[in-house]
Amino acid sequence: MPEPDRRTLPPGSVIGILGGGQLGRMLSLAASKLGFKTHVYCPDPDSPAFHVTDRRSLAAYDDAVALAAFAKTVDIVTYEFENVPAETAAALVAHVPVEPKPSILETTQDRYAEKSFIRRQGLSVAEFDAVSSAAEVEAAAARIGYPCVLKTRRFGYDGKGQAVVDHPSGIARAWLEIGGKPAIAEAFVRFSREISVIVARGRDGTMRTFDIAENRHERHILRTSTVPAAIGAATAKAAREAGLAVAQAFDYVGVLAVEMFVVGDGAAETLLVNEIAPRVHNSGHWTEDACQISQFELHVRAIAGWPLPVPRRHCDVEMTNLLGAEVLDYASFAAKPDVVVHLYGKSEPRPGRKMGHINRLIPGGSS
Numbered sequence: 001m002p003e004p005d006r007r008t009l010p011p012g013s014v015i016g017i018l019g020g021g022q023l024g025r026m027l028s029l030a031a032s033k034l035g036f037k038t039h040v041y042c043p044d045p046d047s048p049a050f051h052v053t054d055r056r057s058l059a060a061y062d063d064a065v066a067l068a069a070f071a072k073t074v075d076i077v078t079y080e081f082e083n084v085p086a087e088t089a090a091a092l093v094a095h096v097p098v099e100p101k102p103s104i105l106e107t108t109q110d111r112y113a114e115k116s117f118i119r120r121q122g123l124s125v126a127e128f129d130a131v132s133s134a135a136e137v138e139a140a141a142a143r144i145g146y147p148c149v150l151k152t153r154r155f156g157y158d159g160k161g162q163a164v165v166d167h168p169s170g171i172a173r174a175w176l177e178i179g180g181k182p183a184i185a186e187a188f189v190r191f192s193r194e195i196s197v198i199v200a201r202g203r204d205g206t207m208r209t210f211d212i213a214e215n216r217h218e219r220h221i222l223r224t225s226t227v228p229a230a231i232g233a234a235t236a237k238a239a240r241e242a243g244l245a246v247a248q249a250f251d252y253v254g255v256l257a258v259e260m261f262v263v264g265d266g267a268a269e270t271l272l273v274n275e276i277a278p279r280v281h282n283s284g285h286w287t288e289d290a291c292q293i294s295q296f297e298l299h300v301r302a303i304a305g306w307p308l309p310v311p312r313r314h315c316d317v318e319m320t321n322l323l324g325a326e327v328l329d330y331a332s333f334a335a336k337p338d339v340v341v342h343l344y345g346k347s348e349p350r351p352g353r354k355m356g357h358i359n360r361l362i363p364g365g366s367s
């Protein structure tokens, strides 16, 4: 008889999830589908993942006592939220396996470290410089050119901590707007489209990619992801390869997303990598209904050491985020036979808040 793979986590094991948002909720549901139990750790009592988990810890990310107690109850820890303090994940490592490795967070939590890492993999990024004063912004912008974008190095998401500088006279205002924090100044990219690739990598180094999604943002918040993206085959191949290169370089275990800008059209298309998300990603929600396996299940399988099937897409699809009060129309979405509704169970539909998403399946299309 072959030796069992001792690193494979059997059903019944407990997966700890740091972060209790909708991504944690969907991870927990996917884990449950495979017979795992989950324990969600989050400081926010109104966490959507708390509704669908076996155990919950309501505690701060720097609460060493709560973290140690959490670690005792789980067989492995993962996260759904990349701004989990790297020290928190690192402290857990002493007690329990953590995947993806916390050292990866140190890179992706700092835009300068992240862009430098991407560049070291031989991938193209928009020109950028680290800046820590208005004078440094001026020097960086003189080199990079106008317009350029200021982005805080840390804790930016959905466009928060970003400001566009069109002209030297706008530097002081932009610097104030981002709170005068250490930042990068980055060339403004006149992209033709935005795309992303979702990559899974297993403990044995097996890697899988989903088809490339084309993403449309409104006010910096993802609005729709459409698959397939309207890009050439060579661009799609390059995008997949960029994702694989990142996952390989990190020795990554789990699912990650790489967001990219496509510049130019047709034969002239080129790619610039914008951002890495070391977790399941909003632009991968379409996989829940258009593929035989979702990004969430692939993540759970990857960290549990299970086999990773090649994702197969059985139709074209458009995912739309339901923001704020849009969720109140749930019944009209639910009445459409080609629409699959996902709601996060959040109580307050504040403007711009991600309350759910719908996947509109487009029959006839397939990869």
Ligand code: AMP
Pocket: 126, 149, 156, 157, 158, 159, 186, 187, 188, 189, 190, 194, 217, 220, 259, 274, 275
């Ligand atoms: P980020 O927080 O870097 O993912 O940026 C959020 C969104 O802002 C991106 O998806 C783009 O739509 C836009 N954006 C970010 N960086 C740039 C850039 N350098 N040039 C043009 N648009 C950008």
